[in-house]
Amino acid sequence: MSEYTVIAERDAFLAACTTLAAAAGPVAVDVERASGFRYSQRAYLIQVFRRDAGVFLFDPPALDDFAPLQEAIGDAEWVLHAASQDLPSLRELGLEPPRLFDTELAARLLGHERVGLGAVVENTLGIALAKAHSASDWSQRPLPQSWLEYAALDVLHLVDVRDVLARELREQDKTEIAAEEFADVRDRPAKPPRDEPWRRLSGLHAVRGRKALAVARALWTAREEFAEAEDIAPGRLVPDRALVAAVVADPRSKHDLAALKEFTGRASRSELDRWWQAIERGRADPTPPRERATGGDTLPPPRAWAQRNPDADLRLKAARPAVEELATNLHMPTENLLTPDTLRRVAWTPPEPVDPGSVADALRAWGAREWQVGRTAQVIADAFVGSVQHAEKAADPAS
Structure with missing residues (x-):
């Protein structure tokens, strides 16, 4: 096994960029974060591989300006696995792929049963990868050599995997489909923040009453602010279940809160004043939240x-199996042919009149790509029309 070092000095970084720029062909890129350990989703290690250049491991916290790396890669195609997970961290550093090949997404479009990196590498190249450190704390320094070997393997074979998958895409006549999907992943805007993110507290269903929900919201907010300031994952400070336990127990004093054995976590006692103040703020909140979240545009x-909507129910029940059958014929998961949410939204509020053209427009409005529209609009329109005819016959058996 090769010995790897993390490049943290500017001169070594610039030398690596020069080597990468002198090579040719696609560039494999991967990111290691510290999810579950840190609040932020920043990159703590960036791995880059290019044929005739080799593997380089870069230390983002130590290297401020990544513009030389972006320039070194130039307009070459970037190869990532599950790119949507890594692109936000890369963009924080000013790294943006001009062209993208996503090996996970390609494997999905090809109908591979398993699409994790290890499975795809083994399926395409016959090489088994050890996935021992995927959930490790990559923010720690120094990083053990075994971790660096693992990180290097994440990109070492990725360009070869890309070539095999590209050939399979050509054989299945899916090259253009993949190109549309890769572009969509690259260009997709970030999701807007949730209106009430505190409602994602695990176990919140056990909390009853608006005043208690106000306390839960205040505790969640206090934990979130402290976690962000300390750059520590919120659940490592006080787990969700401990916050909920404190709300349900409804302690009468800070002493009662400290005595609550279910109130656990590394910061549950050291920051006791913080949590008690949050409880008091929640109890005094003049605008407690509603019992149920506001619906927004959720169906x-x-x-x-x-x-609630019997006609929409008939449309969905007619269209869903038709789309599933089409996906089976195309040898890809149904959700890659058309997301369930998109189909549900068009079924809930269909265009008028229902025909392939209007359905196509509706699909586009909900973000479907052109290849998806071209393959599903006719099928969905036929299913919607058929559901109406079926309902009319059921209402008038004599007809």
Whole structure:
């Protein structure tokens, strides 16, 4: 096994960029974060591989300006696995792929049963990768050599994997499909923040009453602010279950909170004043939250459609199996042919009149790519029309 070092000095970084610029062909890129350990999703290690250049491991916290790396790669194609996970961290450093090949997404479009990096490498190249450090704390320094070997392997074979998958895409006539999907991943805007992120507290269903929900919100906010300031994952300070336990216990004093054995976590006692103040703020909140989250543009669950919107229920029940059959014929997961949410939204509020053209426009409005529109619009329109005809016959058996 090769010995790897993390490049943290400017001169070594510039020398590596020169070597990468002198090589040719696609560039494999990967990012290691410290999810579950740190609050931020920043990159703590960036791995880069290019044929005739080799593997380089860069230390983002030590290297401020990554413009030389962006310039060195130039307009070459970037190869990433599950690119949507790494692109935000790369963009924070000013690293942006001009062209993208996503090996995970390619494997999905090709109908591979397993699409994790290890599985895809083994399936395409016959090489088994050890995935021992994927959940490690990559913010620590120094990084053990075994971790660096693992990180290097994440990019070492990725260009070869890309070549095999590109050939499979050509054989299945999916090259253009993949190109549209890769461009969509690269250009997709970041999701807007949730309106009420505190409602994602695990176990919040056990909290009853608006005043108690106000306390839960205040505790979550206090933990979030402290976690961001310390750059520590919130759950490592006080787990969700401990916050909920404190709300449910409804302690009468700071002493009662300290005595609550379910209130655990590394900061549960050291920051006791912080949590007690949050509880008091929540209790005094003049605008406690609603019992249920506001709906926004969220649709009801499909199981409720028969009562809430019977016509939409019929449309969905007719279109869903038709889209699933089409996906099977194309040898890809249904959600890659068309996301379930997109189909549900078009079924809930169909265009008027229902025909392939209007359905195509509706699909585009909800973010479907052109290749998806071209393959599904006719199928969905036919299913919607058929559901209406079926309903009319059921209402008038004599017809």
